[in-house]
Amino acid sequence: MEKIIEIIGKTPLKDFIPQKYTNRLKILNLSSGEYFHYSEKELNSTFFLIEGMIQIKQTTQDGVDLNYILLDNFNVVGEKKLLFGKEGGVDFYTIRDKTKILEIPLDIGIKLIKNDKFKIFLLKLHCEKLHKFVWDISILHFKGVKKFLAHNILTYSTDDKFRFKNMSFLSEILSIDRKSLYSAVKKLEEKKLIIRENKIIKILDRKKLEEYIKI
Numbered sequence: 276m277e278k279i280i281e282i283i284g285k286t287p288l289k290d291f292i293p294q295k296y297t298n299r300l301k302i303l304n305l306s307s308g309e310y311f312h313y314s315e316k317e318l319n320s321t322f323f324l325i326e327g328m329i330q331i332k333q334t335t336q337d338g339v340d341l342n343y344i345l346l347d348n349f350n351v352v353g354e355k356k357l358l359f360g361k362e363g364g365v366d367f368y369t370i371r372d373k374t375k376i377l378e379i380p381l382d383i384g385i386k387l388i389k390n391d392k393f394k395i396f397l398l399k400l401h402c403e404k405l406h407k408f409v410w411d412i413s414i415l416h417f418k419g420v421k422k423f424l425a426h427n428i429l430t431y432s433t434d435d436k437f438r439f440k441n442m443s444f445l446s447e448i449l450s451i452d453r454k455s456l457y458s459a460v461k462k463l464e465e466k467k468l469i470i471r472e473n474k475i476i477k478i479l480d481r482k483k484l485e486e487y488i489k490i
Contacts (some may be wrong), residue, residue: 286349291393301378305369314364319381321353327374330448332366351400357384358397370448420451421459422488428476435478
């Protein structure tokens with residue numbers, strides 16, 4: 276099994292985490308649908324996504340659920356507790372098998388954040404994530420469900436194949452009601468941009484799908 280220090284060495288964290296802390300860190304190897312933090316619990320860790328995909332669900336003070344997805348590239352959740360002292364009620368769970376997460380306890384995170392370079396690094400990740408969330412929401416609200424779905428298919432596909440657990444699960448993570456989701460898939464199929472085969476949506480013409488979103 277790959278050691279924590281080897282995993283860290285393959286990420287930008289190698290420049291910020293002293294070896295003396297590595298025995299306190301954890302690697303979480305999770306399957307799709309596993310929660311690794313519940314909103315009812317106090318957040319006492321920062322989680323760095325090494326591989327896989329995570330769903331973040333946060334309920335605002337107005338009772339609105341905000342959902343957004345992190346890609347399988349390096350990213351972070353729970354960072355607001357370190358940066359701003361408060362995270363709010365959040366649920367973190369995986370939406371892809373073989374998701375690998377590095378968990379850093381809060382007390383170590385507090386020591387690391389005293390390094391200005393690490394703080395800037397964390398702020399950059401936070402801002403990039405916020406920008407992505409705003410961009411995704413703007414596509415949904417200003418361009419509609421079909422283009423929002425097309426955007427997500429393009430973003431999260433591998434080898435032009437977008438894999439998902441089932442339509443109900445896809446409806447939940449994209450925050451689209453099932454009727455609208457089925458309708459959007461059908462419309463994109465009619466335009467010969469995609470084809471759905473069981474739990475896979477295949478992109479038939481990536482360039483045309485990209486152009487479709489821009490219109």
